[in-house]
Amino acid sequence: MTLSGLHLQSLNLSHFRSHKRAEIDVDSRPIAIFGPNGAGKTNLLEAVSLFSPGRGMRRASAETMTRRPEALGWKVSGILTAPDGVHEIAFQSENGNPRTVRVNDKPASQVALGRIARVLWLVPSMDRLWIEGAEGRRRFLDRMTLSFFPEHAEATLNYEKAMRDRNRLLKDQVRDPVWYRALEAQMARTGAVIHANRVAALKALAEAQENAETSFPSADLTLTQADGDMPETEEALAQALADGRPRDVMAGRTLIGPHRADLYGVFQAKGVPASDCSTGEQKALLISLILANARAIAKDFGAAPILLLDEVAAHLDAGRRAALYDEITALGAQAWMTGTGAELFEELGQRAQYIEVTEQDGQSCTKQIALSS
Amino acid sequence: MSGRNDIDALIDLMARLPGLGPRSARRAVLHLIRKRALLLTPLSDLMQTVAATARECLNCGNVGTGDICEICSNDARANGLLCVVEDVADLWAMERSGTFKGRYHVLGGTLSALDSIGPDELRIPKLIDRVTSEEITEVILALNATVDGQTTAHYIADQLEGRVALSSLAQGVPIGGELDYLDDGTISAALTARKRL
Ligand SMILES: Nc1ncnc2c1ncn2[C@@H]1O[C@H](COP(=O)(O)OP(=O)(O)OP(=O)(O)O)[C@@H](O)[C@H]1O
Ligand SMILES: [Mg+2]
Ligand SMILES: [Zn+2]
Numbered sequence: 001m002t003l004s005g006l007h008l009q010s011l012n013l014s015h016f017r018s019h020k021r022a023e024i025d026v027d028s029r030p031i032a033i034f035g036p037n038g039a040g041k042t043n044l045l046e047a048v049s050l051f052s053p054g055r056g057m058r059r060a061s062a063e064t065m066t067r068r069p070e071a072l073g074w075k076v077s078g079i080l081t082a083p084d085g086v087h088e089i090a091f092q093s094e095n096g097n098p099r100t101v102r103v104n105d106k107p108a109s110q111v112a113l114g115r116i117a118r119v120l121w122l123v124p125s126m127d128r129l130w131i132e133g134a135e136g137r138r139r140f141l142d143r144m145t146l147s148f149f150p151e152h153a154e155a156t157l158n159y160e161k162a163m164r165d166r167n168r169l170l171k172d173q174v175r176d177p178v179w180y181r182a183l184e185a186q187m188a189r190t191g192a193v194i195h196a197n198r199v200a201a202l203k204a205l206a207e208a209q210e211n212a213e214t215s216f217p218s219a220d221l222t223l224t225q226a227d228g229d230m231p232e233t234e235e236a237l238a239q240a241l242a243d244g245r246p247r248d249v250m251a252g253r254t255l256i257g258p259h260r261a262d263l264y265g266v267f268q269a270k271g272v273p274a275s276d277c278s279t280g281e282q283k284a285l286l287i288s289l290i291l292a293n294a295r296a297i298a299k300d301f302g303a304a305p306i307l308l309l310d311e312v313a314a315h316l317d318a319g320r321r322a323a324l325y326d327e328i329t330a331l332g333a334q335a336w337m338t339g340t341g342a343e344l345f346e347e348l349g350q351r352a353q354y355i356e357v358t359e360q361d362g363q364s365c366t367k368q369i370a371l372s373s
Numbered sequence: 374m375s376g377r378n379d380i381d382a383l384i385d386l387m388a389r390l391p392g393l394g395p396r397s398a399r400r401a402v403l404h405l406i407r408k409r410a411l412l413l414t415p416l417s418d419l420m421q422t423v424a425a426t427a428r429e430c431l432n433c434g435n436v437g438t439g440d441i442c443e444i445c446s447n448d449a450r451a452n453g454l455l456c457v458v459e460d461v462a463d464l465w466a467m468e469r470s471g472t473f474k475g476r477y478h479v480l481g482g483t484l485s486a487l488d489s490i491g492p493d494e495l496r497i498p499k500l501i502d503r504v505t506s507e508e509i510t511e512v513i514l515a516l517n518a519t520v521d522g523q524t525t526a527h528y529i530a531d532q533l534e535g536r537v538a539l540s541s542l543a544q545g546v547p548i549g550g551e552l553d554y555l556d557d558g559t560i561s562a563a564l565t566a567r568k569r570l
Contacts, residue, residue: 161520168486179484179492182527186520 006118006303007334008048009079009086015067016074017043018364025368026353028081030328030335032345035357040364041338044357045121045308047076048336050091050099052119053110053146053153057308062093071096082116083302089113114150118297118305122290122312130274130282134226134262141223141263144293145201147305155193159258162186166241167253180245187257188238194258195230195237198223205289208296215323216288217281218268226260283315287324294331304333313337313344322347342369380406432503434479434496436461444468450476453510457500457529459483459517467515470557472564475513478503483521484528497529504537511538513567530570539570 007028013019018040033041046065049057056065066074073094080087093099101108103116120143129136146152166183169176202221209218223230231237240256248254265274267281274285290307298304307328313321325348328335339345345352354369380402388398405413429435430442437443444450454475458464464477480495492498503509512533516522530539543566 158520162524165484165486165520165524172486174486174491176492178528178531179486181531182484182524183486185527186524 005332005334006082006301006306007080008051008306009081011044011047011078012076013044013047014075015070015072016047016076017065017067018359018362019043019047019366020067020363022364022366024355024366026334028332028334030325030333030337030348030352031355032342032348032352033336033338033355033357034340034342034345036340036359039357039359040366041357042123042310043364044355044366045123045310045336045338048078048306049119049121049308050076051078051080051089051113051117051306053114053150057121057123057310062099063096065099066093066096073097080117084116087116089116111150111154114146114153118147118301118303119308120144120147120290120293120297120305121308121310122286123308123310126286127279127283127315129286130265130277137263138259138261141198141201141261144205144289145197147293147297148201148204148300149197152194152197155190155197159187159190159194162190163254163257163259170245170248170254171252173249181242184238184241187241187254188234191237191258192232192234195232195261198258198261204296204300205292208292208299209288212292212295214288214291214327215320216284216291216327219274219285219289220266220268221289222264222266224262224264226255226262228256230258230261231256280315283312284320287312291327291331294333298331298333304331307333307335309335309337311338313339318347325351432499433477434461434481435464435477444476450474451507453508454513455500455503455507455509455511456513456515458515459522459525463515467560467564470560470564472561476507480516480525483516483519483525485521492528495525497532500529501532504533509537511540513564514539514541514570515564516541540567541570543567 005028008026010026011022011024013022015021022044024044033044035041046056046058046060055061062074066072073092073096075090075092077088077090080089088104090102091099092102101110101113103112126136126140129140142152142156162183166180166187169179169183202223205221231240237257241254244254244256265285266272267274267277267285274282277285294304294307312324316324321344329351337345342354342356345354350371354371356367356369358365358367384395384398384402387393387401388395390398393401405416423438426438427436428438428440430437430445431440432445433442435442435444439446452475454473455478456467456473456475457478457480458467459480459482461479464479467473467477478496478500480497480500482490482495484490484492484495504512512529514526514529516526526541533539542563
């Protein structure tokens with residue numbers, strides 16, 4: 001691992017959700033954030049999640065992030081230390097417009113952002129990941145994949161754009177085969193990239209789990225398909241799309257392709273599907289995957305990713321909690337963690353830094369707490 | 374100053390022009406008024422003329438002052454090369470670079486099922502006619518690297534395959550980068566190093 005690692009040195013929020021103004025200076029150690037319900041802890045994590053491409057961990061629009069009642073717009077900025085140097089990164093949205101990204105004072109694309117930073121998160125809504133619909137699992141898989149392959153985002157956007165157009169042709173019962181072929185060519189090109197990236201990401205995760213000393217249970221992950229097999233190559237996918245046209249016209253949408261993928265997880269030691277595991281076991285599997293992902297990225301990218309663990313501590317017994325803190329510290333990851341009380345972070349001691357968040361008159365207050373040793 | 378007068382209305386209209394905002398529009402209008410004889414009057418005369426004469430070329434879609442534009446009526450440009458672009462701005466950008474000596478075909482957009490823009494809305498049938506009627510030997514697809522641009526390129530290539538040589542602008546045109554925003558050198562290089570499809 002390099003000395004510089006990947007971490008925020010500072011985080012500044014202006015009119016972002018419940019935070020009118022927050023200026024936080026941190027070092028590379030994990031950050032424990034505590035305070036009562038509704039204080040604004042998760043909002044801080046959401047701000048950090050913007051440093052990776054996409055809409056952040058709540059998948060919210062820029063407009064919903066603007067502080068109410070003012071609703072004027074917001075700004076989030078930070079100084080990020082990355083393996084390739086120090087960057088000043090700023091996000092801004094005005095008057096409900098989509099957010100803009102600036103890296104070192106120049107406008108930057110989401111893909112460029114993805115090459116600089118890696119951010120992974122675990123949030124309470126993912127607790128039901130294994131038992132709910134395939135969409136959530138696909139999103140989880142794509143987040144992990146994106147952390148290995150920044151260009152995965154672009155392939156996904158382009159694939160979905162071409163598919164929306166094709167679905168429109170299907171719904172409108174357009175019969176021009178040349179138009180279908182043209183769209184299917186775009187879908188096949190980007191779809192094959194998406195599939196290959198996912199397969200490679202799962203392989204990297206499996207290796208990272210295999211070689212690790214961890215107290216969290218390994219998960220066996222397999223990529224599955226809603227019906228039939230996923231055509232692996234560009235040519236095979238183009239052919240399958242062409243062959244599927246009559247069926248797709250009936251359905252009014254595209255029934256084959258990477259958008260129909262699913263992730264099947266098994267609790268390795270027990271051989272039990274993740275969906276049949278206990279609530280605690282399911283959570284442990286997710287933590288295990290996030291940690292494996294972080295280890296794989298540390299190897300690949302030269303620094304452990306920034307981790308956002310929202311309310312993770314609360315669900316673990318003291319032993320597991322201590323194990324999690326040990327693994328995060330060993331990784332050297334700047335993990336931003338939330339919990340309602342400071343006692344949840346006791347085992348971390350001086351290995352972490354502490355921020356207390358409180359709410360006053362509808363405004364969040366952040367205070368950095370120095371531990372007395 | 375009280376109320377809204379014609380000058381304010383003119384400033385508002387100017388501010389709607391690409392590249393101008395309220396501040397630069399105010400400065401421009403003030404400048405025009407000060408140079409009434411030198412700029413304002415000739416400008417307003419010319420605008421009236423252009424408003425009456427500007428039209429799309431019936432052949433290629435370029436904007437000119439006649440039914441057929443200068444490029445289409447210039448025999449020297451009938452060299453067998455036809456460059457397909459999305460927009461008139463792209464055509465003008467190519468012309469500015471001065472490297473291309475053939476003719477153009479302006480599609481007026483890209484295929485987009487979501488926006489109900491199909492082949493017929495895009496002068497694609499006309500393009501296919503022109504390949505035969507103007508004895509075109511090579512069609513150069515100078516479309517943007519967006520999904521819509523590439524879908525459109527694929528569509529045209531599919532329709533023309535086997536009838537004419539097809540090529541596309543070489544890499545170096547940034548993804549989603551519109552021709553109009555590229556400098557002349559980049560456009561020339563992309564044209565010279567165009568690749569066969
Ligand atoms: N756009 C916004 N403008 C103002 N306040 C907002 C906005 N969006 C969310 N909030 C408020 O921010 C407050 C804090 O939310 P947050 O999710 O950060 O709390 P938390 O500290 O994580 O609480 P918990 O412990 O319950 O998870 C909520 O009361 C919410 O109503
Ligand atoms: Mg919360
Ligand atoms: Zn013309």
